Amino acid sequence: MQAVFNPADPAFTADRYATYRTLRDNAPVAPIEVNGHEAFVVTRYTDASRIFKTPSARVQPHAGQFPQHIGTGPASEFYRLSLPSMDAPSHTRLRKLAGAAFSARAVATLRSRVQEIIDNGIDRISDNKGEFDFVAEFAARVPAEIACRLLHAPMSEAHTVLERMPDLNAVLSHGGITPEKLAAADAAAQFYIDYIGDLVDTLRGKLDADDPVGALLEAEEDGSRMTRIELVITLVGFFVASYHTTLVAMTNAVYALSTHPEQMNILRANPDLAGQAWEEVLRYLSPVHFIHRYAGQAQTLHGVDIPEGGQILLGLAAANRDERFIDDPDTFDIERETNRHLAFTAGGHFCLGAPLSRLEGHHLLRTLPARVPNLRVTIDKPDWGPDLSFAFMRSMTVAAE
Ligand code: HEM
Numbered sequence: 028m029q030a031v032f033n034p035a036d037p038a039f040t041a042d043r044y045a046t047y048r049t050l051r052d053n054a055p056v057a058p059i060e061v062n063g064h065e066a067f068v069v070t071r072y073t074d075a076s077r078i079f080k081t082p083s084a085r086v087q088p089h090a091g092q093f094p095q096h097i098g099t100g101p102a103s104e105f106y107r108l109s110l111p112s113m114d115a116p117s118h119t120r121l122r123k124l125a126g127a128a129f130s131a132r133a134v135a136t137l138r139s140r141v142q143e144i145i146d147n148g149i150d151r152i153s154d155n156k157g158e159f160d161f162v163a164e165f166a167a168r169v170p171a172e173i174a175c176r177l178l179h180a181p182m183s184e185a186h187t188v189l190e191r192m193p194d195l196n197a198v199l200s201h202g203g204i205t206p207e208k209l210a211a212a213d214a215a216a217q218f219y220i221d222y223i224g225d226l227v228d229t230l231r232g233k234l235d236a237d238d239p240v241g242a243l244l245e246a247e248e249d250g251s252r253m254t255r256i257e258l259v260i261t262l263v264g265f266f267v268a269s270y271h272t273t274l275v276a277m278t279n280a281v282y283a284l285s286t287h288p289e290q291m292n293i294l295r296a297n298p299d300l301a302g303q304a305w306e307e308v309l310r311y312l313s314p315v316h317f318i319h320r321y322a323g324q325a326q327t328l329h330g331v332d333i334p335e336g337g338q339i340l341l342g343l344a345a346a347n348r349d350e351r352f353i354d355d356p357d358t359f360d361i362e363r364e365t366n367r368h369l370a371f372t373a374g375g376h377f378c379l380g381a382p383l384s385r386l387e388g389h390h391l392l393r394t395l396p397a398r399v400p401n402l403r404v405t406i407d408k409p410d411w412g413p414d415l416s417f418a419f420m421r422s423m424t425v426a427a428e
Contacts, residue, residue: 031057032068034202034415043316043411043418044357047345056331059340061201061415062096066319066338067331070345072352072369074328078341079374083323085114086376088336098209101216102198108260109267111199111318111376118375124246124253125261125379128239134382136237137177141383142390144172149398152427158405161425162278170273173387174266177239180226188222189270191215196271200416201317201340219263220256227259269380273387275314275419276305280392282423283308285404287359294361295396304361305388310368311359313344317416318372343369344418399427 031054032039032046039046050057050070057068069075078084087093093112097103106112110121127133148169155164171189175182194215197208204212227244234241240262247258284291284304294304317340325335333339347368348356371378378384395402405424412419 032059034059034061035413037413040411040413040418043344044348047342047348050342051345051349051351055329056333058331061338061340062094062203064338066201066340067328067333068317068340068342069328070342070349072346072349075341075343075346075369076373078320078339079369079372079376081323081374084320084339085323086112086118086320087114088321088338090114096204096209097198098213100209100213101220102195102209102212104256105195105216105220105260105263106198108257109264110261110379111264111268115375121253121257121261122375122379124243127236127242127246128265129379129382130242131382132237133239133242134386137239137383138386140176141173141386144176145169145387145390145394148172149395152402153399155427157428158424158426160422161281161404162274162420162422166274166277166281166423169277170270170387173273173383174269177265177269177383178223178226178262179230179234179240180222189266191218192267192270195219195267196417199267200414201319202413202415216263219266220259223262223266224255224259227255227262265380268378269383271417271419272314273384275417276309276384276388277391278420278423279312279314280305280308280388281395281402281425282404282409282420283312283359284392284396285402285425288403290359290361291396294392295400298393298397300361301389301392302385303363303366304392305385306366306368307359307361307363308388309370310347310353310366313347313368313370314419315370315416316344316418317342341369341372343372402427 047070055071059066059068093107097106110125148165152165168186171185172182175185194211197204197212230240231244234244236242236245243258246252247255294300320339322333322335322337322339326333350356371381402425405426409420412421
């Protein structure tokens with residue numbers, strides 16, 4: 028198999044969207060090597076969307092089989108029991124139970140606390156004079172505090188608890204993993220399994236069923252619907268799924284608005300556009316670039332043979348800029364009349380926390396432009412980092428005056 032693009036090439040990292048355009052136009056199904064095996068990168072919107080919705084497309088290569096790169100330690104235990112790595116029937120059962128945590132009623136119980144955490148974060152940065160790092164001061168702190176609030180973990184521990192998350196993310200990424208990274212992922216997984224396990228035990232009997240964690244505790248306590256380790260790992264999964272994606276989305280929102288001042292002005296004049304602006308940020312600079320599925324049956328797509336069990340990397344960020352599906356996709360336009368994107372994917376694994384993310388994003392973009400009117404990025408060029416699946420800036424210098 029001839030690889031047509033190399034994700035380790037710094038030129039790719041520096042300008043991913045140029046590569047995605049080339050792939051969409053010339054190699055919409057592109058062979059690639061990931062973690063020592065072959066995979067197929069899919070970059071057009073309609074292909075990716077269809078595969079997400081194809082019932083036979085699995086997240087495990089074959090039932091009960093897991094990729095070798097996750098090893099056999101605590102990180103593999105986390106990987107095997109977390110929702111994104113499960114197929115039916117286990118996924119159907121656990122997703123239904125976990126879905127209760129993000130029902131309209133459960134999310135409503137979080138609304139005022141989430142808004143307060145975002146408002147406090149804005150208060151902190153609005154006092155800043157001169158330049159500061161938006162990631163360290165706001166985007167890494169606010170989602171950590173919200174994740175702790177969601178799980179009833181002490182807010183004072185938010186930063187130290189969540190700072191181990193990048194280590195665990197290494198087993199979820201499609202970038203290369205080294206023995207050192209796997210050892211760090213194992214240590215992080217063990218830490219989170221112990222931390223959340225202790226937390227769960229202190230919460231028993233204290234939460235009602237409208238609370239996101241209370242709904243899951245109830246399912247575990249009746250003994251037949253969910254085991255303790257499934258509960259603990261589902262909650263570790265909430266930490267993992269909510270923290271980094273939200274950190275990146277908040278950073279990207281400020282970057283996109285600050286580098287498109289006319290869009291920032293439109294939003295400031297009409298805060299009711301905050302919801303649309305959040306969706307446009309997620310489309311234009313999607314936090315997650317690749318999600319995988321395994322082919323449920325052999326197929327030929329755009330002339331490329333994908334065997335049964337072949338790994339397909341679905342390019343969310345690439346699909347969200349596909350001119351075949353989206354008008355003027357490289358333009359950041361918060362007033363788009365329709366804005367369909369795959370930033371939360373589609374089908375059976377569609378992001379469970381999307382309602383919470385939307386609550387956060389809407390409040391942030393409704394409030395921030397008015398409260399910190401002169402917020403602007405002061406970097407010349409973003410440093411997106413090399414991870415294939417999670418493209419993000421480790422820091423982003425801004426000034427508030
Ligand atoms: C802007 C923020 C977010 C983005 C871009 C995002 C994106 C994603 C993506 C791409 C997936 C993978 C879906 C798949 O495999 O098809 C996912 C799954 C998931 N997300 Fe989010 N997410 C965000 C925020 C959140 C939040 C705040 C939570 C709250 C805990 C959350 C919880 C989950 C869960 C539990 C899953 C697993 C769903 C499943 O496999 O059934 N996410 N998310």
